[in-house]
Amino acid sequence: MIDEDWHRVCRTTELGDEEVTQLWIGDTPLAVYCIHGEYYATSDICSHHGAxxxxxxxxxxxxxxxxxxxxYHIPTGEVRKGPACEDLPTYPARVEDGWVFVQYAEDNE
Ligand code: FES
Structure with a gap:
């Protein structure tokens, strides 16, 4: 059941340090980041005007x-500077066999 909520994003070699990529899950875009060898995921939608x-x-x-x-602070999704106005939802990310995965349940919303 839990495995069904893990979505493959890309190979680790395709997402370099301090890079971000977009992943659509259904109608929801996520932003997936590599920061100093760690992987993170947040909503891709800015809380201000939706960029x-x-x-x-x-x-x-x-x-x-x-x-x-x-x-925003990527690991926590916290707003660090306006006009962004609400913290971002964050999602677990992990690496397995050279692939980056993000956990997101489509009934999250
Ligand atoms: S849309 Fe992101 S700060 Fe305005």
Missing amino acids: NLSEGYIEDDMIECPLHQGC
Whole structure:
């Protein structure tokens, strides 16, 4: 049952350090990050005006929104700079056999 909620994202070699990629699960876009060898996943939708954070800029462990430069802490999803206004949902990520997986239940919402 739990395994059904794990979604394959990409090979680890396809997501370099301080890079982000987008993964759609059903109608939901997630942002998946590699930060100093660790993998993280958050909602891809900025809480301010809905920009895709996977098109933003990573600095250290923060993602900056490409539209109005709001910032979030990637591991926790916490807002660190406005105008982003609500923390991001975060999701577990793991590596297995060279692949990155994210856990997301489609009935999450
Ligand atoms: S849409 Fe992200 S800060 Fe405005």
